[in-house]
Amino acid sequence: DAMVIQNPRYQVTQFGKPVTLSCSQTLNHNVMYWYQQKSSQAPKLLFHYYDKDFNNEADTPDNFQSRRPNTSFCFLDIRSPGLGDAAMYLCATSRVLASNEQFFGPGTRLTVL
Amino acid sequence: GESVGLHLPTLSVQEGDNSIINCAYSNSASDYFIWYKQESGKGPQFIIDIRSNMNKRQGQRVTVLLNKTVKHLSLQIAATQPGDSAVYFCAEDSTGANSKLTFGKGITLSVRP
Numbered sequence: 001d002a003m004v005i006q007n008p009r010y011q012v013t014q015f016g017k018p019v020t021l022s023c024s025q026t027l028n029h030n031v032m033y034w035y036q037q038k039s040s041q042a043p044k045l046l047f048h049y050y051d052k053d054f055n056n057e058a059d060t061p062d063n064f065q066s067r068r069p070n071t072s073f074c075f076l077d078i079r080s081p082g083l084g085d086a087a088m089y090l091c092a093t094s095r096v097l098a099s100n101e102q103f104f105g106p107g108t109r110l111t112v113l
Numbered sequence: 114g115e116s117v118g119l120h121l122p123t124l125s126v127q128e129g130d131n132s133i134i135n136c137a138y139s140n141s142a143s144d145y146f147i148w149y150k151q152e153s154g155k156g157p158q159f160i161i162d163i164r165s166n167m168n169k170r171q172g173q174r175v176t177v178l179l180n181k182t183v184k185h186l187s188l189q190i191a192a193t194q195p196g197d198s199a200v201y202f203c204a205e206d207s208t209g210a211n212s213k214l215t216f217g218k219g220i221t222l223s224v225r226p
Contacts, residue, residue, distance in 0.1 A: 004156075040121050042202055042216035043157065057213075090156050098212035099145035099164070104156035 003027070004105035006091050012111045013081050021076040021108045023091030031097055032074040034066060035090040037107070043090055049074060050097055078110075086112045121200060123221040132190040136203035136217045141184065143205035143215075148177060148188045151219070152199045160188070160201075190222075198224045 005024045013019040023032065031050050035043035047056045049068040063085070065077040078085055088109050092102040126132045138146070144165035149157035163170045163177045163186075170177050176189040186203050200219040206212055 006156075040219075042219055044216075045213060092156075098208045099206050101147065101159055101162060102214055104149075104158070107154075107156045109154075 004091055004093055004103050006089075006105040006108050008108060009106060010109050010111070012113060013078075014113050015083065016080050019078050019081055019110070021078075021089050021091075021110070023074045023076070023105055024072050025074075025091075025093045025103075026072070027093055027095075027103060028071060029093035029095050029103070030071075031094045032068060033092040033094070033102065034064075034074070034076045035092065036085075037088040037090055039087075046076070048097075081110070081112045083112050086110055121219045121221045123223055125223045125225060126193050127225050128193060128195060130193055132188075132193045132197070132222060134188045134190075134201050134220050134222065136186040136188075136220075138184050138186060138203065138205045138217060140205060140207065140215070142207045144208055145206040146177070146179060146186050147204045147206075147214070148175075148186075149202045149204060149216075150197075150199045151202065157202060193222075193224050195224050195226060198222055 007022045033048040034046045037043040045057050046060045063079050067075045088107045090107045091105040094100045094102045147162045148160040150160050151157045161172045161175050161177050163179050168179050174191045178187045200221050202219045203217045204214050206214045
């Protein structure tokens with residue numbers, strides 16, 4: 001089945017230790033998104049890729065970076081995780097950018113010790 | 114010390130009753146709206162969408178109503194089942210240059226057996 005896959009589902013890291021979260025998709029969608037969702041809050045968009053074009057949200061901290069080596073994969077790099085970065089990180093894809101359904105992965109729960 | 118987290122508003126309904134979940138959106142330029150269901154530990158799941166040229170759309174057991182005049186969106190679930198228990202988010206988007214899916218505050222639906 002076509003889907004959005006996130007690995008790992010649970011990630012524990014230490015304060016200040018770089019961590020990378022992975023997302024892959026079999027939908028062949030042009031757009032891939034990364035959202036941060038803290039407990040009992042709505043998902044908040046960090047950035048997205050339209051093909052190879054990277055689009056960062058204005059309020060996304062520099063600590064968060066992303067890579068998209070090919071259509072199928074997209075990575076979220078957190079250079080120096082702080083305690084406040086503990087959250088669920090959701091990857092989503094859509095065929096086109098505007099007014100189009102986004103398909104979400106199951107998320108990666110990040111814990112920072 | 115004790116930490117206090119945010120709590121989402123909760124709608125509690127009896128199994129078999131109809132549920133109505135309401136959402137106020139903020140951007141008058143939004144022309145596309147989606148309802149997502151998010152179960153614990155999972156990513157948001159698409160339920161139903163509606164474009165601004167419509168005021169009602171029906172799916173299986175779900176109906177979305179859009180009132181652009183007062184910027185209000187609602188999700189109606191008929192014959193609510195225990196499996197409907199989840200957090201529900203409305204999201205808005207636009208076809209403009211700054212298209213971005215923006216999530217509203219979630220509402221927890223709790224179904225009493």
